[in-house]
């Protein structure tokens with residue numbers, strides 16, 4: 001199967017960077033204000049609204065964690081990290097417990113039936129905190145060389161279906177093969193052609209089958225925010 005090149009959206013990477021910079025300035029300004037520092041008169045006072053910070057800049061959250069004495073990269077199970085061997089039934093992990101209840105229910109139902117075929121569903125990733133998603137996106141930028149290319153593989157914190165608990169990455173290959181064949185009956189659909197492990201709930205798939213996949217996340221209209 002061949003896919004066309006992803007549509008180039010020249011404004012998007014620039015906008016992400018602008019929001020991040022703007023949000024960072026607000027965070028720094030807030031910290032400075034809390035510490036009683038006067039900011040220089042030239043400091044941009046209207047860089048971003050607080051909601052921009054909440055929606056768009058999780059790097060600021062990480063800086064706050066660092067200020068609280070937490071080491072950088074101290075992202076653990078509370079952020080959605082998953083050790084090896086976790087299944088869809090392991091509710092003690094936030095990555096599993098914080099999934100949307102309908103998605104989680106469909107996964108457990110499918111996993112129960114798959115177990116009858118000798119197939120077990122492992123959760124490679126499920127719900128993720130915004131900080132965790134930001135770290136993954138930053139790593140993808142390093143790996144792929146640009147925000148635009150990274151966006152084909154990893155969503156930003158404000159667009160990721162993992163952050164909202166609406167997506168799960170399933171392993172291993174026997175489980176993804178089982179889901180690719182039978183997942184639609186449970187409303188479980190692969191969304192991106194380049195991510196055979198990434199599943200979301202599409203309840204209408206029970207009657208109508210899964211919708212056509214996007215070639216990759218960059219083709220998903222939800223990612224253009």
Ligand SMILES: [Zn+2]
Pocket residue numbers: 162167168169195197198199
């Ligand atoms: Zn995924």
